[in-house]
Amino acid sequence: MFLDHFNVNPTLFNIFCTCTTVWLIKYLFNFINRIRKLPPGPWGLPFVGYLPFIKKDAYIQMTELAKKYGPVFSFKCGQCDVVVINEVKAIEEAFKNNYLLARPNTTFLPGHNPSFVEMSGEPWKQQRRVALTILRNVGLGKSTLEEKIKEEIGFFIDSLKQSKSKEVDFSELSGLSVANNVSILLFGHRFEYDDPIGIEMQRNMKLVSDNVEYFSKFMFMPSLFFFVSLAAKFSSGLKKVTSNQKKLEEKITEEVTKHKEKKATHEIEDYIDGYLQEMDKHKDSKTSFNIETLRRNTADFYAAGSGTTTNTLSFMMLYLITYPEYQRKIRDEIKQTIGFERQPDYEDRNSMPFTMAFIYESLRISTITPLNVHRRASRDTKVMNYLIPKDTLVILNFWAVHRDPNLWNDPHSFKPERFLSDDGTQVIKSPYLMPFSGGKRSCPGVTLALIELFLYLVSIVQNFQVLAPEGDKISDEVNYIFFRMLKKPVKLTHFHSLKD
Numbered sequence: 001m002f003l004d005h006f007n008v009n010p011t012l013f014n015i016f017c018t019c020t021t022v023w024l025i026k027y028l029f030n031f032i033n034r035i036r037k038l039p040p041g042p043w044g045l046p047f048v049g050y051l052p053f054i055k056k057d058a059y060i061q062m063t064e065l066a067k068k069y070g071p072v073f074s075f076k077c078g079q080c081d082v083v084v085i086n087e088v089k090a091i092e093e094a095f096k097n098n099y100l101l102a103r104p105n106t107t108f109l110p111g112h113n114p115s116f117v118e119m120s121g122e123p124w125k126q127q128r129r130v131a132l133t134i135l136r137n138v139g140l141g142k143s144t145l146e147e148k149i150k151e152e153i154g155f156f157i158d159s160l161k162q163s164k165s166k167e168v169d170f171s172e173l174s175g176l177s178v179a180n181n182v183s184i185l186l187f188g189h190r191f192e193y194d195d196p197i198g199i200e201m202q203r204n205m206k207l208v209s210d211n212v213e214y215f216s217k218f219m220f221m222p223s224l225f226f227f228v229s230l231a232a233k234f235s236s237g238l239k240k241v242t243s244n245q246k247k248l249e250e251k252i253t254e255e256v257t258k259h260k261e262k263k264a265t266h267e268i269e270d271y272i273d274g275y276l277q278e279m280d281k282h283k284d285s286k287t288s289f290n291i292e293t294l295r296r297n298t299a300d301f302y303a304a305g306s307g308t309t310t311n312t313l314s315f316m317m318l319y320l321i322t323y324p325e326y327q328r329k330i331r332d333e334i335k336q337t338i339g340f341e342r343q344p345d346y347e348d349r350n351s352m353p354f355t356m357a358f359i360y361e362s363l364r365i366s367t368i369t370p371l372n373v374h375r376r377a378s379r380d381t382k383v384m385n386y387l388i389p390k391d392t393l394v395i396l397n398f399w400a401v402h403r404d405p406n407l408w409n410d411p412h413s414f415k416p417e418r419f420l421s422d423d424g425t426q427v428i429k430s431p432y433l434m435p436f437s438g439g440k441r442s443c444p445g446v447t448l449a450l451i452e453l454f455l456y457l458v459s460i461v462q463n464f465q466v467l468a469p470e471g472d473k474i475s476d477e478v479n480y481i482f483f484r485m486l487k488k489p490v491k492l493t494h495f496h497s498l499k500d
């Protein structure tokens with residue numbers, strides 16, 4: 001009767017009903033199977049899972065969920081199963097697990113080829129190995145690079161001293177300066193602070209990192225990729241990301257072209273040179289070494305190597321202003337070890353335990369990467385006896401470790417002394433401090449970052465008294481998108497030079 005009324009072909013109707021029933025049974029079977037295998041966790045909605053319930057400060061939410069569901073919990077997020085690991089022993093076990101080195105199958109930027117930061121398996125291994133070999137050969141971790149960083153810091157300090165305005169936007173100038181240290185490794189040269197190309201690259205990079213969300217719909221709902229061009233029209237954030245990334249990569253393309261024009265016989269001076277030579281070696285075989293990957297790798301190295309360190313330095317300025325007594329202690333160590341005439345060397349850190357403790361405590365309390373860059377299980381594996389099925393996305397929650405009251409006394413307070421021996425003469429680096437992640441996929445820029453943090457901090461305190469502008473209410477409020485960043489950029493008052 002019903003079918004007659006709507007004039008529906010009964011055979012077609014039967015096929016439709018059978019298909020729907022089969023699909024529903026399969027969906028239910030997968031659902032139950034999943035629940036059985038995965039660690040416990042919160043429920044979500046059909047199809048979108050827990051994604052709509054993710055809050056702005058997701059790392060705090062994950063830490064709270066761990067209190068309810070246990071140190072390793074799971075949830076469905078969009079189309080992906082996610083496992084979050086929140087406890088130090090479980091994270092250490094995950095660092096050692098070779099099946100947890102892959103990244104998600106989707107890229108952070110929809111529609112782009114993956115850079116090595118986003119690659120998995122053999123291509124990632126090759127790209128990372130070659131990148132680190134080239135960067136080491138051109139100076140990473142060597143005294144030649146330290147000399148160049150010191151030269152860069154010299155320009156930076158001079159520029160602060162010459163600043164005529166009453167207030168200095170610290171992150172803007174330090175961003176340009178820190179990016180120059182990475183530019184030397186990647187392009188073989190620095191940019192003057194008023195060079196429009198350097199300024200534009202920093203701006204593009206910042207607009208990208210300010211708009212790539214950790215729980216991005218495009219990563220967790222990969223089917224949305226099909227509608228990416230449509231979505232880009234409606235999502236201003238996504239539009240900003242794709243257009244600024246494109247502009248950044250255009251600048252890198254110009255650098256690559258200039259490098260190609262150099263004489264073929266010249267020696268390897270930077271990452272682009274080394275990569276072009278590597279491409280030449282592989283030109284007759286099918287590998288992941290190609291111009292597109294070079295462009296993507298360079299853009300990601302530039303972003304990963306400048307935004308993170310600048311951001312940490314901004315937090316450090318905030319702590320210097322908030323705790324003048326600690327600023328005085330660092331200055332006292334400078335007085336005893338280096339004096340006010342000679343530029344600091346990284347070696348000086350061995351006689352400056354308090355300064356190193358201040359850096360470690362800044363890294364712990366700011367935890368700019370509270371949730372690790374997403375990993376993926378490349379096959380069924382286990383952490384702490386919890387099963388993690390193949391292709392599950394795995395999140396390591398460093399925030400939970402850095403604020404764990406079982407590991408740190410009074411974890412929410414800024415106390416550099418916690419990294420010092422009882423008599424204050426030795427710095428003790430805790431194994432629970434993991435801002436650079438760990439294991440085979442940990443941050444390859446850790447040495448560069450630590451050299452920079454030490455040399456910039458000491459040079460600043462050696463030359464200036466760091467103060468906020470008069471009447472300016474300093475704030476430690478943060479924005480979290482992919483990184484934790486201070487909501488209000490740190491403004492410093494016209495620096496009072498200590499030598500005046």
Ligand code: HEM
Nearest residue numbers: 117304305308309312369373435436437441442443445449
């Ligand atoms: C304070 C500064 C920095 C912090 C806190 C930081 C933190 C991190 C973290 C947490 C990861 C994720 C690792 C993982 O998946 O387990 C990472 C990856 C990475 N970092 Fe850093 N980083 C910093 C500075 C740098 C610098 C200076 C460079 C460049 C020279 C750099 C280049 C990279 C790259 C290329 C990756 C991806 C590695 C891969 O996927 O194999 N980082 N970083």
